Amino acid sequence: MSTQITLAEYLFYRLRDAGVLAVHGVPGDYNLTLLDHVVPCGLEWVGNCNELNAGYAADGYARIKGIGALITTFGVGELSAINAIAGAYAEMAPVVHIVGTPDRKLQSSGTRLHHSLCRGTPRDFELFAEMYEKVTVAQENLINLSTAPMQIDRAIRECVVQSRPVYIRVPMDMVNEMVPRTRFNRSMMVPDTLCYGAATLSPHPNEPLFEEEIADQIVHRIRKAKQPLILVDAGTSRFGMSEQVHELAKVTGFPTATTPFGKGIIDEGLPNFHGIYAPIGKTNYVSYVEACDLIINIGPMHSNVNTYYFTTVPKEDISIVFEQNHVMIGSCAQNLKPKSLLQQVLDNLARDGITPFAPYPDLPRIALNPKIFDIDRDSELTQDVFWSRISTFFRSGDIILTETGTSSVGGRDMVLPKGTTLINSSVWLSIGYTLAAAQGAVLAQRHLATSTSSPSGRTILFEGDGSFQMTVQEISTIIRKKLDVIIFIVNNNGYTIERLIHGPEQHYNDVAAWKYLDSPSYFGANCDTEYPIFTASAKTWRELDSITNQTTFKDGRGLRIVELTMEYKDCTQNMKDLLGMYTKEE
Template sequence: MTVKITLAEYLFYRLHDAGLLAVHGVPGDYNLQLLDHVTPCGLEWVGNCNELNAGYATDGYARIKGIGALVTTFGVGELSAINAIAGAYAEMAPVVHIVGTPDRKSQSLGARLHHSFCRGISQDYEIFAEMYAKVTVKQENLINLSTAPMQIDRAIRECILQSRPVYIRVPMDMVHAMVPRPHSSRSMLVPGSHRCESLNLLPAPNEPLCELEIMEQIVHQIRNAKRPFILVDGGTSRYGLSEMANQLVKMTGFPTGTTPFGKGIVDETLRNFHGIYSPVGDKRYQSYLECCDLIINIGPVHSNVNTFYFTTVPKVDVSIMFEQDCVTVGPSTWNLKPKSLLEKILDNLAKDGLSRLEPYPDLPRVTLTPEMVEVHPSAELTQNIFWTRISSFFRSGDIIMTETGTASVGGRDMILPKGTTLINSSVWLSIGYMLAAAQGAALAQRNLKSSSLTPSQGRTILFEGDGSFQMTAQEVSTIIRKKLDVIIFIINNNGYTIERLIHGPEQHYNEVASWKYLEAPSFFGGVQDSEYPIFTASANTWGTLDAILNDKEFKDGRGLRIVELKMDIMDCTQHMSDLFQMGGKKD
């Protein structure tokens, strides 16, 4: 006998099957009945302060958990979230955006309903979906009961396989429509995975002969390279290639670097890891790469910010690029899935071994030395030292998040322990994203800890500028309400320092209001108690900061911990100063 469930249950069960444990969003009259089914389906509801923040939080959750879901109402709600969804599209985060819409009859009649343009035409109910078609890889409108379950499965599958947002509309009168319950729901997960086998999350296989031919060609180039280099970019993690990229780095011993967007993917403790490939600073990088006869570029994202104004894009004639749906060797491109191909390359290299790579020139290393942390206790904080020095505070399992601005660029100087995750932005650069995303990331981290037999001691650590904090400060209340463990370093440099560096160092439009940041927890509902402790402190000298960092309650405790770092209005790293000088020359 076929067991039937409501369409809303089907949707949330399938998201649960795909690994989701929490749903973000904002209630609205067109999605209220839909939200009734979130918790009964085994998912945690996270009500955010507004839809934009909810979208950011969902993105942060998805980057850690592998999938995120956002529920908004029609029109006003979904358009409030569209910037966040566009960012998830640009930076490849697997987000499912669910929109509660008016009933099908009202839509077909063009009823003059609130949240619409009220023109009395049915096309009004397609306008927002048309907008979302530009920033999502799959759009489904659940108006047909016989196809709705298949549409849900299809959207979730594309979301995960393409690592980009999808868009699902659920009319109010379809929420309680009955559909067959999937046999696999909540009980037939693939062993060792959070994903449901029946969702068919495996990509289409490569054509065997073509894959074999390209594999042999690439292995031949690897074996015969005299001046090789591996460049790991942000797409590596999005395409599920991180583990294989690290295997390749270890197996070959090839000198390796990352882009800013790829930082944190490669184990930075490896002897052949040489940090972010940059044209500013140490010139040994550039001189070495100019003479390379092989550059293996995994997951390339060639934005201006990520390539230092396109100066670090590898030369085509010596490059092998592993992209999402293709592999490029020199000037030729093949439509091959990179994961299967890389697996076969690694198997071949492991089976037959590699000849020892000749010593290569001394390239910059990313080892934390005593000289890097020696400062006078009474000296004022400066970013040129801070980002390297804070590295000693990190530990395996930490999620480290750097907001767009001085934090994101400064964070490139951080030296990360093995097993850490770095979240930054190198494409969309929407300031304010990171605070809300930290709420989502911290929740995902808690979900992972609760489902693991050996939970990590890692923390969620956010570095946020004062201007960015003011964009999405309300989500401090969500962090408190959900009792999430988050450490926030607020860099208070009295305004938009990165904008001052770009243009208008003394212009009033780069100023922000002077907030009492350490009072934010109290204003947003925080109450100091043993169940959810709140820690706040301020530092403007190294001695004060060291005392905070060594405080056991701060570094090992729970709850919300906020530290205000007071820095000069124009202070930045030398790396950032050099970068903007380069950008000025390019304009």
């Protein structure tokens, strides 16, 4: 075996080590030689229809697999993807963005090249990287062969540790340069002594005695709490604490809730689970929370949408907050890794024993209302009933995506089985994200099922007609890759959420009347028994039940699209209440 490998091979093997099994992206003349190495290094190449979609797909892949990757070309390609990367940064999705750039000599001489601003200065080749500094946690330019391998290691490490995107530039003339294979003997998670290895968040463990001391403080607060709450947010999964938080909820018996962004992280079947904490709707127990003497807040992401315009942000003085790299006890910050600290808290509780917290007031619980089935089956579909009623379609292992707008807010009414994963957006809210993200998520689901030899669930997308039109090209990628996806298109004739915010009858909230069920044919689907296509439409509950009860639909393979026709201003009561808060905020 050779003692050296190309720099491109080093990069892709390191990505494999981190858990990446597929690379999304679009070919361009500055990355073509780099792409030559993707498949030989054991990675699957997913050629997307454009770079924005590739970024969304890599984000969806990362949220399921733990890390994703995409490759674009310099300038036009990377700027097309920057919206997706900014979303991954805002919502903490670990994506490695690799950009193929011109030869180093051409850059340093300021050659007037295509895809640049063509001003004839070396600065032309730094401008786009400077933009990426704002939306990535690490940036590396592989121009020095002696440091390039450790730069790759640092970028991937920061991506994993910080759960946010990173940015790597690979000049064309560096792709096939040789680097030592022995570098693989070193863990990426151990920083190098040189400047390139200084991790922003140290991967080293907590100091044991200090961790024990802080854990004892937290256990003391838990034991004396008279009116507690556990509030679970998206950072719980991003920081790898889902298992510990679930155990904390079971062991303490404390009332447990999620934010909209945290929905799906905790088993909704737990007897002490009380849905999404909200000042509106069926799970409104604000008076109980305002009287709490302890709130354990895990992984908070306090956007206006995620906190109902900041009305559900817990009071600092009664909170213990597990952040990404520290814990806040009241106003006092302790620099400890939250996952390890929380595990120590659980160990101390197990060691000393604890009586589960009970009884407590009869708080609202998330459950299906039998009345949603006691309706005229020939009546038209409505949002207030649909989102609860469709919950009976879900199974453990399913990945469910709800697009920004009526689908995302409606999805808050879903009752999820244990073991399901919900992907939504509560910070960036870029419409069209979830269709491309579904392509990445289902591919990650396939890879996980293959590697663990265990049956996987289904990938189910709920998206409005306006959002669907944003990124519809990825239907072709789903078909080409033979991915098994179920898509419910809510056809309500335009941007309903925008109508509800402003301009209900304005033409700018309209969209073209597409023939949505014809899209598989247009995007390349054939009469293929190995990859079947299922399309159907529903306007009534009887029609919807007929579709969802079909074995070929609920248990089948291939691409399955259902068009749901709903009234153009119809929405859930929760949406009306939320938008009422929005207008007050304005």
